[in-house]
Amino acid sequence: MTPTDEKGATGLREDVADGILAERAIDGDVAAFDLLCRRHVPMMRAYVARMLRSISDADDVVQDSLLLAWRQLPTLRDPTSVRAWLMKIASRQALTHVRRRAADHALPEWEIALPRETEPENFAIRHAQLRALSTALDTLSDDQRQCWLLREIAELSYEQIADELEISPSAVRGKLARARASVYTQMEGWR
Template sequence: MTISEGDGHPADRLQLVSDEILVERAVHGDVAAFQALVQRHGPLMRAYTSRIVGSRTEADDVVQESFIIAWRQLHALRNPGAVRAWLMRIASREALAHVRRRPSDAPLPPIDVPGSGDTRPENVAVRNAELRALSAALDRLPDDQRQCWLLREIAELSYTEIAEEMHLPPATVRGKLARARANVTAQMEGWK
């Protein structure tokens, strides 16, 4: 796709460019290209890390730190087409490090989830109760199963990407993910 200089605002034009081109431009110091990557992948990283750290505010800090790391290490990315998975791995490591830095006796912050457009009290109450039940179900999973589930269902990484992130064989990832899904499904039985 060719974009002429007269087409719209430069930031808008960058949203039409592939990740590969944005990465190549950002590696060569194009801040606007990196900003386009931030805008494209930041919301997913925030959603994923907020589930790990327990709050959107802390997730914002984790995502910001993740992008700082990414900017510094972008030249080391071997496959520019895999930038989303690479960013999610950085965010995952930073979120887990953030949780480990908490004092062991500090309570986890409550999970704050943005609301949907439906604000009828009965629907909000049901949605909040369902989210609490899902959160509780995920909290009862062993750490490795929970991480597999989050990387697959929230971060949308492939089995191979999860295996690389967790330093496990793909078959082990499949097994952990199958057990995690079975456990979550059983615990969420009442919400069908």
């Protein structure tokens, strides 16, 4: 295999570390930023869709987040933490989107795309599990749900969550412990 065979559509090797891509993107390399986006958009989209309970709204928020990230690249202090930085931007954009909604505006049902290759029985079971998890998460307080999502979906560290929510790491641990205990209890029938 030649080195060019390992390169993706952007002309960059697919296995280049995030930190290197971020440094190149800071220097104006659009292809490096594109590769970072392709790596991290699925996680950003899943996280934001869960927060907003709408895939279409999540797509808009993620797109806005990426535009904001491109503009704010020079402010990225640690290029190796670009993933957490992108998630933080997406989280803030999602919270801004939620705040803009009218208080009495009901949140839409979460749209779930049906994969064609799944069998109906497996899909039904998975759908019921996701609905049960969604119900369990809906019973959490907003701060507990945010902590749970940032840890379990975005995979941020306790310190990163504390920075994002502007609370102490010990408060994050407490909120996560309560959230996990509640979700664990409510999901008892699915184990």
